[in-house]
Amino acid sequence: MIKNQIEPSPQTKPVAIALLVMRLAAGLVLLVSGFSKITQPAQETVAALEVYKILPQPVLLPFAMTLPWIEYLLGGWLIAGLKVRRCAALASILFSIFLTVLLTSMLRGLDIKDCGCFGGLGLHLAPWQTMLMDTVLLLSSLTLFNQGSRVLSLDNWVAKKVP
Numbered sequence: 001m002i003k004n005q006i007e008p009s010p011q012t013k014p015v016a017i018a019l020l021v022m023r024l025a026a027g028l029v030l031l032v033s034g035f036s037k038i039t040q041p042a043q044e045t046v047a048a049l050e051v052y053k054i055l056p057q058p059v060l061l062p063f064a065m066t067l068p069w070i071e072y073l074l075g076g077w078l079i080a081g082l083k084v085r086r087c088a089a090l091a092s093i094l095f096s097i098f099l100t101v102l103l104t105s106m107l108r109g110l111d112i113k114d115c116g117c118f119g120g121l122g123l124h125l126a127p128w129q130t131m132l133m134d135t136v137l138l139l140s141s142l143t144l145f146n147q148g149s150r151v152l153s154l155d156n157w158v159a160k161k162v163p
Helices: 012-038 042-050 057-080 084-107 127-147 154-158
Strands: none
């Protein structure tokens, strides 16, 4: 076999590593965010969502019980490298929604002290910190959707290709 088919060329190694870091960062944030909300009472997530004044009251509890599982599973799949491009597309949609909700809340003059992203973990982010994090993760997810990421991934293992 030709050496370049076994090992990425020096030009592609930095890109592959950057994509891996993006995948792991987006996956870790989603995994931790989802897990922190799953392990707390749903009413705490409902309270965090109420601050944004976006969803009607009857939808809050079902949404508060569903969103954490979506984040958790999506984060786990990204970390594992399973269906990376599809997961990156879904993550891009989530991060876009998070950014839109936060921005519209700020434009409406709502006093958002904590994004509620990490449930009861005690990690409280100011709106500007959340917007910065979500923007970086959105750009990372869009890049992953466009490029994929096969280094240390289950996609690579399933395809039986050399990592």
